[in-house]
Amino acid sequence: MKKEQYFREELQRLFMGLAIVPAVSITLICCFIFMGLLLKSRWEENTGQRDYITEVLEQTMAACSRELERLETFPGLFDGEPDPAGRSEIFEELYRATNGLGYEADFYILDANRQVILSDQAAVPSALKVAPGVSWGIFAAMEETPGQTVLRLLDGYKQEGAMLALGRAVSQGDQLLGYLIFTLDHTAMQPLLERSAAQAVVTDPYGWAYLCGNSSFLTDSHQLSKDIRGGDTWLSYHRHLYLLSARPACGGQLFVYVLSDVHNIVISLALNAALVITALFIMTIWVFVTTRKVTEKKTADFYRILEVMDQGRQGNLDCRVQVDSNNEFKTIADAYNGMIGSLRQQMENNSRMAELVALSQNRQLESQFNPHFLYNTLENIRYMCRIEPETASRMIFCLSGLLRYSLDSSRTEVTLREDLDHLNNYLTILTYRFGTRLTCTVDVEESTLDCRIPKLVLQPMIENSVKYGFGNGDRLTVELKAYIHEGHLVMICRDDGAGMTPAALSELGRLLEQKEPPGRHSGLYNIHRRIQLLYGHLYGVEIRSTEGHGTTLIVNLPVRREESLC
């Protein structure tokens, strides 16, 4: 079984290794790259927008600054109320300057008391209404660095009205003449933010917003949230994920923050990845199950062959391999079936041959009649003919019965009862031969009489005792018993004769196991051989003997009753 699973698992592993794992990894890598590409494009859009805004702001401020410097040199700007001609000339110049900026800028020319001399706006923004002398707002910055253009975010804290102011304090010698100021309202620059989907915020260094694409980034004071000002590239703000890039503009006077909402990208891709993983998971299970089925189906023939081979190894050659599919396995199965078939044929032939041999051997063995016995008996009869013709006649009758019995080749097995009847003929002859020197008792259990035994088993047992039992003694008692013990028919022939030396006993044991009939003890050999041929090696003759204390022959047989008598 273990082998079987190993092969199947190997096949499955092959499927998984070649199909699932690469599919999973490739899909995940693709997801990963796809997300990376999306994010990268967002990032490029983000930084592009950031750089664009920065560039425009810087260009605009630089242009303003140039215009301011040029205007400063314009004569008669602060010389009180200019006449209408001069006024229109200045206006023309101012409009030309602001038009060149590309964004709508307002201009204010203020005198040293911060009163408006000239402006394109009727109303002055509150951030420019600072009392003379008060160092506040753009004025504080202009006075701090006279002769230079300064940039300040004004009213950055107001929801509406944040403006960038560029200004110069104009002096002649130590005498302050006035101020030149350009303002860029946040509404003027707002279109800058609409170029891209990325949301931008332009602030001063303290976070007060000038332009803002998304008011949720600002506090109530219109200040950019500190979380964003100090945020990382990947910014989590209000439970949304943003890509944040930032850079200073205009020499650190302004800061441009651009935020791209990547929340949906990340969420949707995470969802996609989850979906893909789920699909792959289900697919994996499906493939796992189907590959199991397929491998089971594909390897079924293989295992059927294996199983039949295994049974064949254990001796069961009756199984045939049944392969339905028409592939290599069928060839193997057919070849195996053919091989097993011819093997079985061969084995059947062999066993039939062996049976024939055993049968003929048995015939030969049972037909052997001891010529010594015949000779001795005939000698005895010759004497008896002279002394007791009556007895001689009876002996001849017994002998002829014995001969007929032994020559009857129609049966190999008889009942114990029949064999006992014929043994009586033999015993009668022996009684005549040995007279009182030989005492023979037969004690057979009634239940054993119906048992089938090989023909002529009892006689050689007695014969053996008589032949070797007398030794140098002149009396011999032989006892024959038969009983059933533990399902075996046991027949015992015990004598009180000379017995055997241990060497003779072991020699006799060796003789009995020979394949060829020995010269001596052929009677015992015959019985033993015949029993083994008929009933197998579990059965046979056993000899026990002690020198001087007689010999015991034990014949062990299966209990087989004569059916017709039952």
Next chain:
Amino acid sequence: MTTGRGRGTSRFLQVFLTAAVLGAAAAGVSGCGSGKQELAVRETVLPERELVVYCPHPQDFIDPIVSEFEAQTGISVLVCSGGTGELLDQVAQGQEPLCDIFWGGSLSITSPRRDLFAPYTSANEGLVREEFQNREGNMTRFTDVPSVIMVNTNLTEDIPVKGYEDLLNPKLKGRIAMCDPSASSSAWEHLINMLYAMGDGDPEQGWDYVERFCENLDGTLLERSSQVYEGVASGQYAVGLTFEEGGARYVKTGGPVRLVYMEEGVLSTPDVVCVAKNAPHPEEAGTFVDFVTGWDAQSIIAGTLNRRSVRTDVDEPEGLPDKSSFPSIESSLELVTGRREEWLERFAEIYEKELSE
């Protein structure tokens, strides 16, 4: 209120997303060819110098001054807003971010808690009017804040309102906006003002009026002083008891409101700007005190933010009456600060009683 780095985004997510972008860039599939591009671009930095200001002033008042302070000094200010009492408690508890400056809150409320503040004498102390001198050493006066009654002109056409007495008019029942004096300094000032003005200088005599006034409140007491002026300006209430600047903004912007300086007498209490004890940024805190008490800031406050300066060299605010034009009364700071708990309790009792009736 966090400072410094952004919150939330987990380290793992940051690394993962960055890896995704760099991975995609490295995969070379992008045709943009933008070449070498640093992802971690953060060229901006938060200003190094910081200041934490706890401030009960209205946002509109705070923002212009704070933004100008930042621009002129380069110090970034973090403002924590709230009611005076609430903020003082937070300072006492040492709540994060630790307070550097306590800016606002009338003297009568902050004075009993002056052990929270470190001694500081502003550079402008010599130019501060006599009555607003920093006598305690750690209580620099910021502005002078008279109490006023703010009246919605649309809702009070037929109701004359000249002082406290007129607030007992049954027509105003339930239409008077007043804050809980324990929560708001402007309401506390009004309570003192009532007691002194209606008790003819003896606060104990003023409680009769308080009882009748509470009856007319009809169970309405607000949580924050901003609810008073916003409520009156929006027409939710007919009259409100507030401080001068709270109402003056609406007058200036042309809202349907006017300010009534009580004919029975107006109490004017300065508010303060103090350096907190153990301030994390003491140097910046000093700069701030000097800035807000400086001539420029005080001029702007008087000129555009409708408050009265404590300085001798700054004029009365534009559009607001001179202090001499309404009857001023004085209170004893010692008595008022000493009796605060008792008076608050007494007021609460009266209010509760009226509420249960």
